[in-house]
Amino acid sequence: MTRPDPPAGATPTPAASPDVLPVLRERLLDIPEAKFVEVVRLLEHVRDHPDVRQTFATIRPRLSRVRPARRPTLKRILCMPFEDVLETLDGVDVPLGRIERRVIEPVWRIVRERADAAQLAALERAVQGLDAANRNGLLNVGGRLWPLAAAALHGALDGDGDRRLLWTGFGGDEALAAQARSVAHILEIGSIVESLKAELSPRPVPALGEGHVAAIEQAAQAAARLSPKTVYYLLLIAASRLAAPAGLLDVLNDLDLGRANREQPALFAQLSGLVVANLEERTARMDGPAAGATSPDEAVDIALRLIQGLDTTSAVMDHRNETAYRERLAAVRGAVRTMLDETVIRTAPRGVLDAIALIDGDGTGLTRDDEAQTAAEDHARALRRCEALADSLEMRHTLEKAIAGLGAGLTKRANALVAAYPRLVRRAPDPETAELSLFYALRLVELVAGPIQAEELRRATMAMLAQISGDEP
């Protein structure tokens, strides 16, 4: 195995030596953030080494979270225009019009093989020494690379009559080849996309303002002048930068798309279908392999994101009298309701109520378990957060009944604990821990039954504790 030469000026350090990487790989997930960024910077210099590539694969989740500035490469610059529609590294959320990461390698291979070698070499030289923070520099290189790459890709894909490329480049995966074609269209308008992204920043844009709409219109017209086919991809990227992509559908029919004006109805249908399909795909992920591991809190987060998109989409479809998607949207709504019911509501007695020890005849010892308490509080909060979704999901009655039942159960157990406390505390090894278990129980009552009920119990508890210690309450 040959080791790549270190670049001039690079300081050899143990962290940069690929030999030690298999050992250090896991540790990179735990070291402090500043150190992590530094190690990534050093590893970037030897990134072609197989061990280093493996290391990057291991630390990818942390990379996506920390996002250290990575050394620019031509491949990274190539991906800039379609990064918003690339699948997320953790795979938890699904972007609109998702392009899979595995398409990058075959696309890059085609570009390297088919694009003009001299031009690529010139661009390689231009990217050397370019700083990741130098956005203008990146855009300059991109402005030359993207049309070159788009032409190479189109040439290869259009000329694949005998489907050889489909098999040699994409392993016979038609969906992957179709995604490569989408990439080619986006690259055609790479510079326009980048200008639009600057206008639609920071991502996600909570709601479309007048300035945003004007920028989208202008960009769409520019894209239509190049090729009307690219307008769909431009709108796709614009929608993907919005908190609720359906917001774009609401203004789409009022946009002047220039040469693509005639395509407007088709574009609306295409994007509507995509938005709804995206909601369905995100909903389907709820039943995936990781579904069982979803905590109540995460389940509510997922539901809130989905319902925001769902409500906006439903409103747009109703406004446009589009009935075609009504059933599919209702199915998405039903799936979200089921997920919350199964993950948050029905599990609440076990997840919340059981955190307060049942006082039996012999008297159970007063214990304190911070982790169990935190989990129970998170579950209780998730239950209360469902209130914000109750009307949209038509589950208000079920939810209120569940909260009332749980609140009554918690109050009953907390009362029993307070009543038994003077007897139980004598056996408790640590009075402070015993007292904490009381107040932890009251917190659960507060979260579920509300502060008024909890306050009554607190006063009774303080009076009881004062009596035990002989102090004034």
Add this chain to the structure above:
Amino acid sequence: MLKGSVEYAPSTFEERGAAVAFTTPLLSQTRVRRGERSRLEVLIPSLSEGLGIYVVAWKAVPEMVGMTMHDRYLHELIVKQEECSPQEIRSATLRAARRGLAGPEAVKAARQALEEEEEQRTLTNYLLLMSVLKAVGLESADVLKAGLDTDEGQRLTRQLMARAAAALRMEPNLLYARLAQIADTVAPVGLAQSPKPGRLLRGLMELKGFKSSIEDWSNEAMSEAAPVAAFCAEVAQHTVAIGDAVLGNLHRRVAAIGQILRDWDAEMAEIRRLAARIAWLLDGWDHIAKAWEMAMERDDRHAQSMVVNELFRIIPLVPRLESDRDLSGEAERVAAVHRRSVRAFEDWRTGRMDVDAIRRIEMLKAKAA
């Protein structure tokens, strides 16, 4: 009960009041002070747009606002306190947190904070002891070698301190007691030679970090909140400048240990004044610095803009008599120009319990303890 919105341009720290780490969103970081006839009042900022505050009689607060159970307990503890300084409020806050009413994380943080305070007090006392020995020309190398926490170290220290007390013409017990008093007063800041900064010195360093971070954000962010963030950075910088000067003065005075012991009453009064001034100056900033740090951990500029506006609402402006700048006037101008950005506080009359907001405040509370 509710006196209505009034202009808020406090002249002194006492008039500005001490920030209380309540967990009820409406009351978070509201300030409490002794008003007319020494009655407690709470100052609730900006229920509506602008910089006005509501002055509410302390006893009336639980009737007006749907408070969390933790806050009702903290409210009871504060009523029982004689003073209303940041130190007293902090001690009540840690007591409430230790009971578990703000959740397991706050319990852990409060315990840790109390342990650290005790350690810092012991360390400061030890360093002062070494200073006294040095001041009277005695060598403490043997004590260091034996270790202060060993029997031999203790014996040597007692011997040396007896000689130091004789040199200072004091009873050894009085010398010990006075050093303990200095340590109690100065430990929250820490001595200049201390290997570990005290809580307030750490707070001053964090404030410097906050200033740089929010200033960078205001320069880079394409947000309506950018000028508001720039103002927050300016207030932080102004506070840091005063804080650095007071800190330098305090450290200089404490370094002259012989002078303190010779002119005890006057010197100690000045040291107490300087230490209290640092505590007042930094009061409320720990919450702000941590809130900003948490906002910066999320890659969401919109959420960061919202946090900027929230911080502006509670930013601790240096009172008029403590500064040569009219920060209240400047804040009013910022609020007037950026009214659209500085949003009104949510309707407090609805009284709904926002479990998400309470959770965020509790997390912050645990971090800032």
